[in-house]
Amino acid sequence: MNLTKQEIQFIDNYLIKNEVKFWDVRIELLDHIVSAVEDKMTNDGISFNEALLDVHRSFGNQFIEFGVSKDKIFEKGLYQSNAGFKKFIRNKQKEIGRKHRKAYWKTFVPFITSIRFFVELLLLAIVTFVAYQYSIKAGLFAIMSGIFISEFTKLFYGGLKKFKSKSLNIQSAVASSLLLTQLPYWLIMLFNWNFENAEVKPYYILFCLFALLFVFSRHSVNNFIKIYNTYNERYKLLIS
Template sequence: MELSKEQIQQVENYLNSKNITYIDLRTEVLDHIVSEIEDKIIENEVTFHHAFAIAKQNWNPKLEEATSMFFGLGFSAPKIVIQKAKKVYWKQYVFLLASYFLPFLLLTHFNFKIQNPTDYSSFILFKGVTILSFVAFIYMLVFRNYKLKTTYGFVLKSQSLSAFIGLIVLAIFFTKLKELNGINIGIFCTFIYTTFSYFHFYKKHQEAIQKYKIS
């Protein structure tokens, strides 16, 4: 048995009330709920309203608003969105930690230090990379599609403020640097990787919009 357009619209309205407007998840969740309702109508010989009520009981825990320390308690989304966001972000998070600790531990081990690094012409490279990262981040921040939600967009939203502040701090930090060592090189690598990670999710966000043919 297939649901009518009116019945499917009721399921759509239910998803709207649960804030399931993330386009990379909505179609999948809608299909699952519709299939579950159809199966219950056939197997249990019940009405649409009864089957829909059972389906909502099953899905309510997955669709309730939630937060995560992983992204910050100030950013909430349906639980199913948080779960997918964690799944797509955890590798980037591991690499982010590695981008700081690997150069920090290595250079600290060899007692690497350069006094007054701003006096060296090669230091221009650090400034250049920092400026390029800052410009790239601003571009992605301005031109990201905010009208449409995706799981990747949620990750971007949760990371935007910290990345922006970090890049500003980095830019100020490197204008008054008196010693180059494992700590500040680790910080530099972290924020460069932050820009790369932000670009990764920016690209995924744009691809999700194109995939579902929504502009």
């Protein structure tokens, strides 16, 4: 027995009401729940409501029937607890983080040894050197702009459209950007605090740290683009 479009929509809305807000998490849950409900209705001969409540419980969402009148069991049962779904999302978020980190380090060495990266680094070094001739601040600003361009690219694309901000994979991929955009300021503060009384401040330390930060930041853009393209394709398929 196949569920109707309305019944599938009802399940999708029920998931949203149960705080499964990420579409890339919901697609897997929706498919599983629809398949299980169809199976139960066909093989166990139970109603849509009974089957959905059964599947809801099977995900670890507890429901205490005590004190609930029979005609309210379905309605109350579906929304009394979403603990199972919350655990599902937490676990998925953890594994997505692991997957992204693994992909990041797997491609790190090939990227930093590529000609493209070498050219980009050389350009940044030239711009920084030219700016440094005017003032140290201009030099620092130039090298920091390399980091900011990388991070703002991710933040811009990651939050550009609603579907991207509602994707757990994309949200996970841009999570580190907020930290990386703050890090240069913290490093400057730490540097000033540490060398407050120094006659000649060793600015080369800051330049080296920023250059290192740029390497990690620039590579994260590559990984982000891959994730972005994958989920962009999936979203197009979802709304097609």
